Amino acid sequence: MELKLELENQQMPTFIEETRPAFFQPFKFNESYTTSYFGYVETLESHKLPFDDLTQQVPISSSRQALDVPTVLSAFDTEFPADIENNNRLYDMVPLGDDRVWAGGDSRELKLFDLQGRLHDTATITDTSMYLTLHDGHVVYTDTNDETVKKVINGKVETLFPTGEWSPRGITCTAARDFLVCLLSTDKTESKVVRYSCSGDVLQEIQYDSQYQPLFGKTNYVVENGNGDVCVADWDKKAVTVVDKFGIFRFSYTGNKASKKEFDASSLTTDSMHHIIITDFEGDKIHMLDRDGRFLRYINLDQKIRRPRAVCIVREGELMVGECNTAMIKRIKYLQ
Template sequence: MIASQETTPCQEVVNCSLCRTPVSFFCRRCKINLCDSCIPGHLRVKSEFGHDVVDIGSKDEDDSCFCDAHPQYKCSAYCKTCDVVICIFCISIRHKLHEITELSSNVELFKRFSREKDRLQSFKNEIEPVLNHTNKLLSSFSSIYQKRKDEVSARGEEWHKQVEKTVKKLHQMLDDFKKENRTALQIQKTELEDMIGKINEICKKATKLQKANDIKEMQAFWSILKEKETIQEIRPYTFPSFAECQIDENYLQTYFGYIEKIPEQNVVLTERKLEYDVITDKRILQVPTVSCVIDSGFPPDEKYNARLYDMAVTDDKKVWVGGHSRELKLFDLQGHLHRTVTITCTGIYICLHNKQVVFSDNLKKAVKRVSDDDTVSTVFETKAWNPFGITSTASGDLLVCLRKDDQSKVVRYSSTGTVLQEIQYDSQCQPLYQWAWNIAENINGDVIVTDFKRNAAIAVNQSGMFQYSYGGEKRASELSSVTTDTVGHVFISDFRGDKIHMLDQYGKFLRYIIPRGERIDHPRAICMLDDDELIVGEYLSGLSKTIKFMEEQK
């Protein structure tokens, strides 16, 4: 039997545990996947429990119940004294003088009954630490919020009467967050306590029925045990932080500071542990600085004198740069050139996808990929639409800005080019974009697009519903590229204003990032190196500049 590699967009290939090729079989006793060629070798491996190789589709259809003490033997009896199913070997040794009953046809009920009870007990063990943490948050609640108020007040004293109105406003925001958080934590505490109490009652009843060996009652109680729901996600509530900024009369909101509510996201209990670090240990630098400069070396465009268009940062903090030539270049942060790849168009729009460079080819109306051996291949074609900005997503998809005539839209593609979603109109069937230019995905799933004609950044959620718009008025600014960090901040390069706009995840303006000393000139490309540093590409000079704008709190 040869395993098929065909998959749907929502399906992943299951690989052999030994050689990573597509799987066909499963060994129930060893709990591993096997391909055709690995079965003979696996069967030759000695195991005290033996092997039971079945078709992969039948892996979950095993009706056997094996003894915990002697896994090589099937269970054939139930010990009332010890409340456990046992094998014939156990009867003659450990349970010789105990009260024993035969399992016979009820073995499957015992097995399913125990499995569901264990599931609930395991879930209870997972959420009890969450309840403990919720109680700890409540105990330190007032002191943490008072500390934040003290920070705001201390900053306000420096500004005296000029900032009194701002201080009161921020106090009110903290009080609102405090009230909101307290209510949410109290609700969570009550829900968790109630849930654990109900689970205890069910498990107590289940244990009593097992000891009584009352099959009829167990069958009647089975639906209650089976259908008892468990939650899959827990929200770890966090506290807001106060971020101080440099005092400047021209930028009151930018340099005084702001209250930032740390994004709260549901955490799938089975996938990762809750992160309980609720207070950030970083703050924005009063004076952002340029820490290093890379010269891309691209020639100038004859019409606009442009040199550098876009950038993409690799996992090991190297930078792919696209400019006015049919080449992509890979630099390290010290400015050393590591690779040069010849492509089929100018590198105006690029991103990293599965650790490889992907770019929009306007000439061929296609999205293309650079492989590890520097060959260029077409991922998919965009047909009558011209591709512009492109970005990869947390789910492994590609988001592409497309334009045709006077229409513009964003399309989500799978890694093989299947169209998964189109974003073009708002809830009133009006166009969201006039010219979707550059694009980024935020940590909360929002899709943020800079619109060339509207001179604005437009955000929609994962479903394509409008969330907010930023800009669109000041002609002293020209919003170009966009990127985000791991806590949801949005950063937009201002081509005409020679600065970076910093927003929160809801589109609220926080501050400008304007480095002192070595300024940034006509910034276009922008990427995150980490949550402390940005790298900005200058359109006319061809230079890439790393800007440090965060530091550890002392």
């Protein structure tokens, strides 16, 4: 009872509410720190699009169907010379808009054709034109003579950046306007894909899986899919290996199991529906996969494709494929 009276007589503490103005301290984002620990970091700024381009970035409806028999809309001879050893002539193509295409073959000359095969321009370069891409409307290629990436501007060749002791192969320009480049070590025992900025800064290296095992045997052609995946044609593994934008392995495609011929992935491209389209050099076929690596169909023609290598999308539902040994380019409508 005495304890209860003592508690009642105690004065309760007084709480004074204090108000202070809100204070914001911005966090300084260290981009180099996150890149070194987590790999390439994509920012919102890198994907800002002009208003006029927004409609062009929306994938077309998935209801579009593949044609039962794709149609050859045009075919023409690029007239590149043949190399003595393998009779190879036509290597790569890159579209300029939706009505022209740059082609490269076994010569130090690039050729610009329209879709009917009329020659509009040529450009002399410093190496055989095996690997091409487009950046700001200008052709970019890799030069294995001095391990550099070069750009052709108004007929003149400019060096963008060196790739050091690694020899550059396939190259593509991404949606963020940086470059993905296939690289091969000097002793040809290691291969990787490196993401470079326009000025040649290394943003990301893709070489190993989560178990630190090599992802690639020999990377030769690379393309970025619309979902951010990096798709690579691997000539040693005879496969297409796909990683996500952070370099994490997603899947590997080694051909349609129903086929009796060995799959020989030569080059590849992607369309606005995120299909992966692969030229099969030895199998004389064009494979079409969905974004997750599931085989959908062959893009078969009434007339046979012979030794397909170069491939690119020129219009919705239309692709161009180049036959390596004949130097013929065929424009094919494959979607309705």
